[in-house]
Amino acid sequence: MAMIPMQAMFTAFIGQRRLASGPAGEVALTVKRTAPRPDEPIIIFDNGTGRSIDFDLRGRDEEVLARLAKLAQPPSEETAPPNEPRGRGRPKLGVVAREVTLLPRHWEWLSAQPGGASVALRKLVDEARRASGDKDRERQARDAAYHFMSTMAGNLPQFEEASRALFADDRRRFTGLIADWPADIRDHIVKLACSDRA
Structure with a gap:
């Protein structure tokens, strides 16, 4: 299951009726305590995306909440398999290296910017986010x-x-x-x- 943002809100439906709405833990426990019926399935939706999502509801309430809390935490360096080489970036700060494909003239312009390509790209993205x-x-x-x-x-x-x-x-x-x-x-x-x- 993908990471769940801390402020994310969810809504569960049973058939055509809203069952619960709120943070992941609250909705998960409500769904766990509700007996599903074959003619009225229970579906949980992420309010941020509108897409359905599955929660692992096995075990005691504390176990369900612990799994959800773990999904809300950003991955740490310790969660990476020990044999994998450490990638670029600063994972503790949330900086993750990914591949970007640009033409040579773009790379030339980026490398000529103060702070280098990474700083210039971050500034461009932040400006675009503010503007749009x-x-x-x-x-x-x-x-x-x-x-x-x-x-x-x-x-x-x-x-x-x-x-x-x-x-x-x-x-x-x-x-x-x-x-x-x-x-x-x-x-x-x-x-x-x-x-x-x-």
Whole structure:
């Protein structure tokens, strides 16, 4: 399972009804204590992405919470297999080396910048994040709403029309098209789609 950000929020549905919403541990324990029914599966969603996620619910409550807490921690150098050579970067600071492919003229420009290529790239990324922050948040909210919607409402009436309205950012038409959907599903879609406004 992938790492879980500390502030991440999750929502569990049983069939078409919202079962629980909150931090990973709270939602996991609620799901663990709920008896699933064959006709109403329990699905947990990451509110940040709108995608379903599986939690390992085996064992005692303390064991479940310990596994989730471990997933919320950034990987340390000690978790790397002992025989693997240590890579570049500063893992303790969260700096991780990855491959970037650029043309020679890009490398020349980067190496001529104060602090070298890594510092210049970090500055460029930070500037781009500041400049496009609102658009990125809108896109992430729309994508999260769509992922959730595809899983939970893909067979509901007017799904295709609602999807088009969502991506066209036609909020009035979108909310009108999903108005007759089950209340918990509809409300969660609207919450995810509008999270960029918060």
